[in-house]
Amino acid sequence: MLDIRTELTTNPKEKPAVDELGFGHYFTDHMFIVEYTEGKGWHDAKITQYQPIPMYPSSMVFHYGQSVFEGLKAYKTVDGEVLLFRPDRNFARLNKSNERLVIPAIDEEFALEALKQLVSIDRDWVPNALGTSLYIRPFIIATEANLGVHPSKNYKFIIIMSPSGSYYKGGINPVKIMVEQQFVRAVKGGTGEAKTGGNYASALKGQEIAEKEGYAQTLWLDGKENKYVEEVGSMNIFFKINGTVITPELNGSILAGITRDSMIQVLKSKNVPVEERRISINEIVEASHNGTLEEVFGTGTAAVISPVGELKYLDEKLIINDGKIGEVSQMLYDTLTGIQNGTIEDTFGWTIKL
Amino acid sequence: MLDIRTELTTNPKEKPAVDELGFGHYFTDHMFIVEYTEGKGWHDAKITQYQPIPMYPSSMVFHYGQSVFEGLKAYKTVDGEVLLFRPDRNFARLNKSNERLVIPAIDEEFALEALKQLVSIDRDWVPNALGTSLYIRPFIIATEANLGVHPSKNYKFIIIMSPSGSYYKGGINPVKIMVEQQFVRAVKGGTGEAKTGGNYASALKGQEIAEKEGYAQTLWLDGKENKYVEEVGSMNIFFKINGTVITPELNGSILAGITRDSMIQVLKSKNVPVEERRISINEIVEASHNGTLEEVFGTGTAAVISPVGELKYLDEKLIINDGKIGEVSQMLYDTLTGIQNGTIEDTFGWTIKL
Numbered sequence: 001m002l003d004i005r006t007e008l009t010t011n012p013k014e015k016p017a018v019d020e021l022g023f024g025h026y027f028t029d030h031m032f033i034v035e036y037t038e039g040k041g042w043h044d045a046k047i048t049q050y051q052p053i054p055m056y057p058s059s060m061v062f063h064y065g066q067s068v069f070e071g072l073k074a075y076k077t078v079d080g081e082v083l084l085f086r087p088d089r090n091f092a093r094l095n096k097s098n099e100r101l102v103i104p105a106i107d108e109e110f111a112l113e114a115l116k117q118l119v120s121i122d123r124d125w126v127p128n129a130l131g132t133s134l135y136i137r138p139f140i141i142a143t144e145a146n147l148g149v150h151p152s153k154n155y156k157f158i159i160i161m162s163p164s165g166s167y168y169k170g171g172i173n174p175v176k177i178m179v180e181q182q183f184v185r186a187v188k189g190g191t192g193e194a195k196t197g198g199n200y201a202s203a204l205k206g207q208e209i210a211e212k213e214g215y216a217q218t219l220w221l222d223g224k225e226n227k228y229v230e231e232v233g234s235m236n237i238f239f240k241i242n243g244t245v246i247t248p249e250l251n252g253s254i255l256a257g258i259t260r261d262s263m264i265q266v267l268k269s270k271n272v273p274v275e276e277r278r279i280s281i282n283e284i285v286e287a288s289h290n291g292t293l294e295e296v297f298g299t300g301t302a303a304v305i306s307p308v309g310e311l312k313y314l315d316e317k318l319i320i321n322d323g324k325i326g327e328v329s330q331m332l333y334d335t336l337t338g339i340q341n342g343t344i345e346d347t348f349g350w351t352i353k354l
Numbered sequence: 355m356l357d358i359r360t361e362l363t364t365n366p367k368e369k370p371a372v373d374e375l376g377f378g379h380y381f382t383d384h385m386f387i388v389e390y391t392e393g394k395g396w397h398d399a400k401i402t403q404y405q406p407i408p409m410y411p412s413s414m415v416f417h418y419g420q421s422v423f424e425g426l427k428a429y430k431t432v433d434g435e436v437l438l439f440r441p442d443r444n445f446a447r448l449n450k451s452n453e454r455l456v457i458p459a460i461d462e463e464f465a466l467e468a469l470k471q472l473v474s475i476d477r478d479w480v481p482n483a484l485g486t487s488l489y490i491r492p493f494i495i496a497t498e499a500n501l502g503v504h505p506s507k508n509y510k511f512i513i514i515m516s517p518s519g520s521y522y523k524g525g526i527n528p529v530k531i532m533v534e535q536q537f538v539r540a541v542k543g544g545t546g547e548a549k550t551g552g553n554y555a556s557a558l559k560g561q562e563i564a565e566k567e568g569y570a571q572t573l574w575l576d577g578k579e580n581k582y583v584e585e586v587g588s589m590n591i592f593f594k595i596n597g598t599v600i601t602p603e604l605n606g607s608i609l610a611g612i613t614r615d616s617m618i619q620v621l622k623s624k625n626v627p628v629e630e631r632r633i634s635i636n637e638i639v640e641a642s643h644n645g646t647l648e649e650v651f652g653t654g655t656a657a658v659i660s661p662v663g664e665l666k667y668l669d670e671k672l673i674i675n676d677g678k679i680g681e682v683s684q685m686l687y688d689t690l691t692g693i694q695n696g697t698i699e700d701t702f703g704w705t706i707k708l
């Protein structure tokens with residue numbers, strides 16, 4: 001395994017107040033960086049001060065979008081311990097994204113070791129108020145200074161960390177979501193399954209339109225037939241219809257969410273019927289009409305669960321569960337956040353204590 | 355119009371030898387930068403030394419791919435003058451890309467003025483050997499240091515320039531191109547029509563597979579039906595069938611190439627029948643089988659024209675015009691490069707003299 005050089009800052013920052021945290025705005029004192037050079041592999045790993053990095057304007061990431069990223073969290077438990085939630089899954093997914101974007105693989109064990117060292121060093125940055133966490137962003141960017149369209153010969157793999165506030169300050173409020181008709185986020189054969197910048201850039205326009213109409217997010221349909229449900233901006237989506245929980249299967253154009261996988265496992269452990277399969281928007285509209293659409297919720301690292309209270313499709317507004325969080329959603333939220341806070345025993349083996 | 359501050363380098367670089375130029379590897383002494391801040395607009399325009407820029411690791415372009423770019427060239431004429439080729443079209447297209455990527459518009463006239471000043475300052479960097487040129491890369495990147503998924507509040511618009519060698523050192527050699535079956539570059543409703551990094555990142559994997567099989571590029575089919583011809587990696591595509599030149603219409607998922615548009619105008623001016631329409635890969639295979647597929651060529655700023663000598667589709671290899679450049683391709687190449695070199699009169703009003 002590579003050595004990690006540590007250069008601690010001599011100039012630690014003041015920590016922001018807990019209720020000013022928000023999301024993704026403040027960064028901890030340190031970051032991890034390792035370099036890749038063709039022919040040499042990954043080298044020069046270090047933990048150093050969080051600071052600007054000098055980049056040539058010709059760096060490939062600025063032009064050809066060759067980049068991948070991950071998102072996970074560290075939680076402070078009620079006992080003051082720091083837990084990571086399924087970090088191995090994030091590094092495995094990063095390598096899947098790497099494959100699609102023709103970026104060299106990282107050593108997953110080494111990445112986990114680096115992450116543990118980094119979080120330990122900035123341990124005091126993990127906030128401990130209920131619902132808060134330390135958001136962790138590993139990412140890889142193409143740094144070769146060259147305008148030829150080909151896979152870069154140089155990369156940087158960086159981990160930065162941002163203390164983040166509670167997603168649900170005033171309690172869990174269901175969101176309103178709009179089914180996107182004009183724009184497409186991803187298509188089979190494209191990069192939808194990878195966590196790469198282009199997917200998010202592509203989604204901004206639909207998101208903007210939804211927000212203008214008063215919706216929090218867009219629900220994306222498939223790019224071929226504009227018919228099957230895919231996912232929300234940065235969440236997977238679940239529907240409870242007539243007692244069964246249904247989520248779109250991993251079809252190659254949606255992200256394999258780690259929260260999604262965790263939810264499916266929790267549902268199975270509680271004997272709630274759950275199906276991963278193709279589901280059309282028409283099936284959902286029908287279920288709403290005949291009164292069997294019981295709950296809709298998104299899942300993702302940021303919010304854990306985001307219940308959907310209204311779904312707009314074409315000219316119709318489907319109201320779900322009277323705009324209130326459903327029973328299963330609440331149970332899933334309580335179970336997952338309980339495991340993350342250390343108040344519920346982790347029988348799944350998902351958490352890693354630092 | 356914004357003022358452009360000029361800080362000339364005190365340390366000009368040595369210019370590389372003409373036959374070492376290649377593409378996109380060397381950069382001139384200067385670059386242009388202007389900043390955008392929400393609420394303030396574009397400000398602080400300057401021409402300064404080409405050098406690394408400090409970027410926060412949380413800059414949005416690294417994570418969410420919010421970036422757009424352009425590519426054009428300056429040519430030295432046989433009389434030693436410097437010409438720009440249709441630069442107004444590039445800045446107009448940049449603004450179309452901006453719109454799709456939710457990036458604020460630039461002032462096209464101001465951008466052209468900045469470009470002229472920059473090229474004038476680095477005028478000695480425009481190489482003058484036959485077939486060489488100064489490649490110009492305007493681009494915009496999202497620089498807000500924030501991990502929320504939303505349009506950035508800060509941007510940099512930068513122009514860098516790279517002297518580039520002759521594309522056809524040993525004469526025009528037709529290339530072999532493979533029709534991509536597994537991967538998709540873009541789909542209607544996606545970002546295919548915009549010049550944004552994600553499209554190129556997405557294309558790397560297909561490109562890699564094509565190269566492993568000995569093909570120079572992939573020909574992309576549409577993302578919905580996998581049936582209609584779209585474009586090549588960084589070129590639009592034309593087919594001459596039974597005397598008529600056909601190119602895919604601008605359908606929302608391909609780039610509106612400026613060379614493509616120029617070729618159509620030249621063809622019309624020479625009374626060669628030309629059609630912009632949907633064309634299926636089957637129509638091309640049939641034309642090859644019945645002997646009416648006369649020429650195939652790609653068009654783009656880099657090569658002007660790239661004749662295709664072989665097209666691989668499924669298990670079949672279509673050989674076009676015995677693997678030699680066709681008459682119309684040659685005429686188009688001679689006309690366009692003649693206008694660019696100043697040896698043919700520019701009756702279209704495409705060139706701007708510095």
Ligand SMILES: Cc1ncc(COP(=O)(O)O)c(C=O)c1O
Pocket residue numbers: 071231232233234235236255256257258259260299300301302
């Ligand atoms: C597009 C997309 N889908 C789904 C998810 C949910 O994935 P996870 O549960 O691993 O956070 C995310 C966010 O991380 C995402 O960006």
Ligand SMILES: Cc1ncc(COP(=O)(O)O)c(C=O)c1O
Pocket residue numbers: 425585586587588589590609610611612613614653654655656
């Ligand atoms: C995807 C794509 N298509 C087509 C083209 C050709 O466009 P233009 O003729 O403007 O160079 C380019 C290159 O610039 C390109 O990147």
